[in-house]
Amino acid sequence: MSLNMGQPSGSSEAEELLSLKRALAELQATASNFAAMCIKDARVRTQYAQDIQSVSREFTEAVTTGRMSARSAAEQVNALRNQIMDLSRLRSSPVGRAYATSLKQQGRTLAELTEKYAVRLFQKPFSALTEAQQASVYAEMVAAGGRADPAVMALSRTLGKVGRRIFLVSLAVAAYEIYEAEDKPREVARQGVLAGAGVAGGVAGGAAAVGMGVCAATAPVCVGVAALIGGVLFAFGADLTFGTLYPQAGR
Template identity: 40%
Template sequence: MADDPRLEAALRDFETTANNFAIRIIRAAQVRAEYVVKIADMSRDIRAAVQAGEMTAFNGAKLANEMRNQILDLQRARDFDLGRAYAESLKQKGLSLDEAIAKAMKKLKLEPRPIETLNGNQQRQVYQEVIEAAGRSRPSETARIPKLRWAARGLWIATFAVAAYNIGTAENRPWQTGREAASIAGGLGGSFTAGAAMGAAGGIWAGPVGVAIGALVGGILGAMLADHVYVETAGTSNPATRQFVSRYTGLLTGTDESGLARALANQHRTDPRFVQMVFQSLNQDYSTDADDVALEFVRLARQDSGLAQRLRQDRGLRDLLIRLMDEGWTSSGEQDAIQYLRRL
């Protein structure tokens, strides 16, 4: 296991975030690529039908406009929250037929006259332009497809690299593999749940920005919850401490810091190696509780001369307790306990 649980937690957060956004980027690139192909095929088929006299230019323009809007809606429905929110920020919905005709007339420099005043050849040109425009995608966004795919690959590589590092530095690799899988799955579930919630509040959170925030925060919270469930279900990564620690921890009840510290002080006071292993397990698998148990253990030692003597003789355990209480924010009680240990 990595020596610093805070580093491992930070890496797990990064792993979760990279995985969540890689999945979204892959889907966005796929949906965009399929959209480009489908509208181009649709436009080509309608244009050929008009040229063959199978339908009028007007009917072809009307059908092409309707089909593009349908393809747009169907592809957006297939995309994930972030890609859908981004697409809607560029264009809320497809153009109406009148809007498409107006846009075609502007391009052909036939505005501002009403289309009814144009001669037959000009009207046909306008309708043909509507058909062709229905098959064109926004060039700047289409050009992003290869970049999105490369970005997604980079995020996938980062996800696998972090997972491989956490597993490779673990003492119990099968246990750590399960932990990584649980974190990724939980992060994915939390990310999509929160991303959808933020997407529903798009007016407040500015569309894709809000979805991204929801995906990020929800993913991390989901990973943390899944990690907690996994540790509580599987027990500590060290089999030697698993049964003992499980007696004082629970999925719904949390950690009984006082009870755990008393058990160490009373039942295992003559086995400093086991006491140290338990604190190492807490540091690795219950890092948010480890400092509280350490503080309670020191409090008991200050009331028990025999336990204090054990601590005085065990430099390694003293240093470990100091490190647990000195990491992150340190309360006044922890600072006092640290000074006490350093004076022993």
Template identity: 45%
Template sequence: MKNDNGQDVFEDAINMLQGDVTTAAARLTIDPNLRLEYSRRIKEMSDSLKEKVANGSTTWKQAAQEAQETRNVIMDLIRQRSTPLGQAMAHQLKATGKTLEELVIKKATSMYGKHIPFEALSAEQQNSVYANIVESAGRSNSAVNQRMGTLSRVGKGLLFLSIAISICEVYNADDKLNEAGRQTFIMGSGLAGGWAGGAAAGLVCGPGAPVCVIVGGFIGGALAAWGAGNLWS
């Protein structure tokens, strides 16, 4: 409950802080979890294809084609579920998945040198290239995984801070039940505003612009939480 102008300013600042903290906590929790899911899915896909080759139900070439197509599908599905920041970061790292032809050239060059065309390789060597593609399709970038693990721990800390702010506000309120509802409304609005602000910034700045999305998300989260706090009051 706001009592005077000084209290109004303080409450507005707390609401905006909570909106930003909630937005950041969601970003740093959702995206790392999706990264783990992505790593698990592509590993399962790769292992399944290697098993099919081993039992003779498919060839290495067919497995490589399926691995390339499936990994790109999994990547797109995970990106659709990511936060605007997660999508911008993913696009910056890799705008689109590689085609099988691109992968064949890359792997053949790394394995046998750039002076020997893939077509000139023996059948056994070509199968080794295809097998390498299947194996690589099941691995995610370890550096990105490590970074996401760190961000996940930071996100848990921010989530704890956001909850702590809410508990403190409820504890100090005269009408604790009403304040509990208000805090829930503020956190939800901050999260929605941060998501919308990040998405809007991504449209304005274009794909692969994480800094722009971060700024847009913080502005959107702060304004939405500030508006929610005043609307409830």
């Protein structure tokens, strides 16, 4: 009769179960974090497009009806668009903010835009244009102030769809864990903690990476990796804390 010198099967099964739970917790945190970032950034970008379009329409009407000069309207539209851009970035996720900053670090000045549209419309510097041509440049600037970058908007819509799909993955993981749990009310609470910690950790991780100089403010990939790591670490810590405060009942 041989003796089993290995670990007891019960201990091995407990370790495997713990490893599985940790893996699922990390998946839950990553899915929740990524989904939240994608969905949030898509909504922020959509709102940004709607806001600048509204501003452009309002000032175009003011110029058309003679209530405001084209130059004055162009100045105000440019200032408002830059303000809306800055506010939108504050509402974005760290990754979304880094991506937007990599495309354009700050809003363009009125002088930069007058030169851009003067060359585009008349192939001349703005100072060489007639008064009527300059007015046309200002009018084009007012109209262009309401146009969002089509490529960025397309990417935003795609990320929004991806985010919603990944959110469904997160829900599926949570549903599986709840179904398998003996104490279902406790597991519902635990899944809520994991999801919340994953999102909070993502925001904190991305912001900390930029603030501490680990990632440049214009490096969305680096910030994204930091956000995902932060989400996993926060979720892991939250899971340990939750298990300490609300231990599972003995069999």
